[in-house]
Amino acid sequence: MTTEPVEEQFTNQIGDHDDIWSIVDNALLGIGVNRETGFMDVIVSIETDEIVQASRALRDDEDANFDYLRSLTAVDNMGDGMEVVYHLYSTTKKHNVTVKVFLSNESLRLPTVTDVWPAANWLEREVAEMFGIKFSGHPDPRNLLMPEEIDDTFPLRKDHPLAEIEVLQGEGMGYSGEEL
């Protein structure tokens, strides 16, 4: 009959933020970071050219031991550039961290982390084809989901439109938008 406050539903997923932050800070050892707290994970921001070094540090450090790349994705912030988001997990220590790299719209390039986590291979391919971000050093930069010939359309960018039918939602509208 009782309802629980929503934080308690996720307590076990959140973990202790200060703990994780100190571990991560130690691991990153002077690589420029920026801390925030998202709803569930600690979020650290890292510069573009330091991402590979930071990834290696996070993976190899004994207390951090982030050996599992959960997810690699990107968010298009329209005028403010794009951010590439890495979600990391440690199978031994069972803690999570989110790493972000902010890119400006003029230079959508960053090095690949495939050498650190082979899981990034296909995930980076998908981000590259959907957002137009180039991962330098990627072993296999082909399109994953998109047709192979297309290399100038990036569907998940905010300025890429959906087809007209999707915009015209409402009663009394025909298939191609004319009034019924």
Next chain:
Amino acid sequence: MVEVLSQTSDQSAEFETQDLLLNVGPQHPSTHGVFRMVMTVDGEVVRDVIPYIGYLHRGAEKLCETMDFRQGIGFMDRTEYLAAFNAELSYVMAVEALADLEVPERAQWIRMILCELNRLSSHFMFLGAFGVDTGVFGTPFIYAWREREALIDLFEEVSGDRMMYAYFRPGGIAWDVPVNFVDRVREVLISATQGIDDFDSLLSENEIFLARTQGIGSISAERAIALGMSGPSLRASGVDMDIRRDEPYLKYDQVEWDVITGEHGDVFDRYYCRVMEMRESIKIINQCLEHLAPGPILPEKMPRMLRTPPGEVYLRTEAPRGEYGVYMVSRGGNRPYRCKVRSSCLSNLQALHELTVGEYMADAIVILGSIDIVLSEVDR
């Protein structure tokens, strides 16, 4: 007359051979959907396999950005149609996390029961398809689907739909379960237990089955973690990782079950881990049924148009095929700004190359079946 790839293999010095380029799919009875593999085969041994995906890409993530939080649930169903409750769960829990919604107890227990039942039906589908992949003409398929039909009928009674339920809502569930839900679930569990035992006795000790599956397509624990595999495919390699236990959501911290890990990480272990996981799911459901009590299924103050404050969350749950995560970014408003689906099957499929190279061609199909992919989740 028969085109061969003009690439000499340098395996044996005294006998010059050529490798054959073989295209499997996209239309093929064994690829579990529209999936294409280009195999380079030397005799019967696979030298290289290149998967081509994207045939089922429907732009679910982009579409979710234009739909509000309730409309997006339908898309999540369709990304993983065999385990749709688990897919919906990640999405609605992400919305609840952002919108700070409290989910009533009864809804949580019902969600848990339905998700575990969905795990059962998804694993039954796997058993059926896997049996056919190893070559039995249809008997394991029919055995498995007999049980799955019972489960799907139950889902239809609850949600009105056999496969794409759209039953979970942010905050709870859409409507309450039928009055005879508990009895129906118990009925279904009895037949499912018997079905699992039947299936086990048909295949798991069959010498030919063992010869086809043991020692084939194995992957080490370190490599599996590095490749980002999850779910039973990862646990079969000996890695003890289960989101239900390590980062409990819903009420998984109040029930007791075993996490099954394998030892060799080969095809047989992946198969058998799933069989044993089904029995554990039945245990979980039985415990949930005891905790189920009358109560509300949605919060009292449920806004008509759900808006969330700005924020982001990466919410992961243990779907039958692995870790199904939803990374949701909200900029205020009633739609997600970015909704990324972390697909378990995509990460598991990455391992296909490593698992298959060096094995026989006939094993490639069995290995693909053992990873248990559903293409709609790979492609979204």
Next chain:
Amino acid sequence: MSVDLFGMSLNPWADAAIRLQLVVAFMTVVVMGLIYAERKILARFHQRVGPQKTGPRGLLQSVADAVKLVGKEDLRPAAADPWTFELAPYFVFIPIFLGFVIVPWVQGWNVRLLELGILYFVAISSISIVGWVMAGWGSDNRYAIIGALRAAAQGISYELPLVLALLSASMLAGSLQLDKIVEFQSVVPLIVWQPLGFFIFFVAALAELNRTPFDIPVGESEIVGGPFVEYSGIRWSMFFLAEYAGMLIMAFVGSSVFLGGYSWPFGEDFGLPFQMLLAAGKGGLFIFLIFWVRASVPRLRIDQLMGYSWKILLPFSFLQILINGFVLVYGLPHIILLITGVLSLGLLFWVTEGIVKRPLQPRRRRARAIAVQEAEVS
């Protein structure tokens, strides 16, 4: 020279032609019935019903299939080699028909009882392997050629145990002529003295017929039809019929050699109808066993299949011949055959099992997560 047929005296050529025609007609009808029987029996194994709409209880299903296949467009790949592609069905089909020459249906009914009965049968049936390879090569399709080469390898590998098993049985009977073998079993069927031989014959027959668990050339879930993937309509139906005709002939040869054919028990005493019943019953039992195996076991991979033939079946069939020879030369009582046969069969199963078994249980870890919260709350 003239021969008797239904009391008429005929030129031997005409007589052979008429007999062959009767056999062909009989066989075609029976094969269509077998196709229906397989679908129904497999359906019962799957807890389904099988064909039920076409005709009463679905009995006209085979007829409907035949009509459909006849009406289909005859497709041929543009780059297919015309000679091999077109002739392949005949090369598969005709040897099996020719095999029916020596089968003793009931006493006195056969086409020609050759003295080299078994040898003729084995020699003729191995020609159909050539047909499979022709089909695969002529189709200009990679799946086809893979299937064809697998079929060739499999067919050749399993010829040897098949021949040796049949020969060991005919050693005991003292003749290669099939009706003499049948009459030898009027008191005790040869399966009693040759359990190992029967098992080897059954397994080798399954492999020669390309039936599960040896259907990797036609592996439906991998290479989708193997050598026959490019055939359609009538040509494909010839392959299909050839498969079932092959089953029929293996069943009858097997039941003649090992199960006593029309002769055991008391076949010769009770006359023709009873003999027909016996022959049909035993052939039917054999075929039912083939269907049962199909519904129950996965298929073997090509290397496992060849390994099984060369490393297990072949040595054991030599063993059977050795034992037979021993018993015959030294005039030992036949009961020795039964004892050694059962022991060797047990040894065969033990050897096979020893190769594949491995303990089944993965590890379990109890998952009682964070019960501490409740303990603290209460």
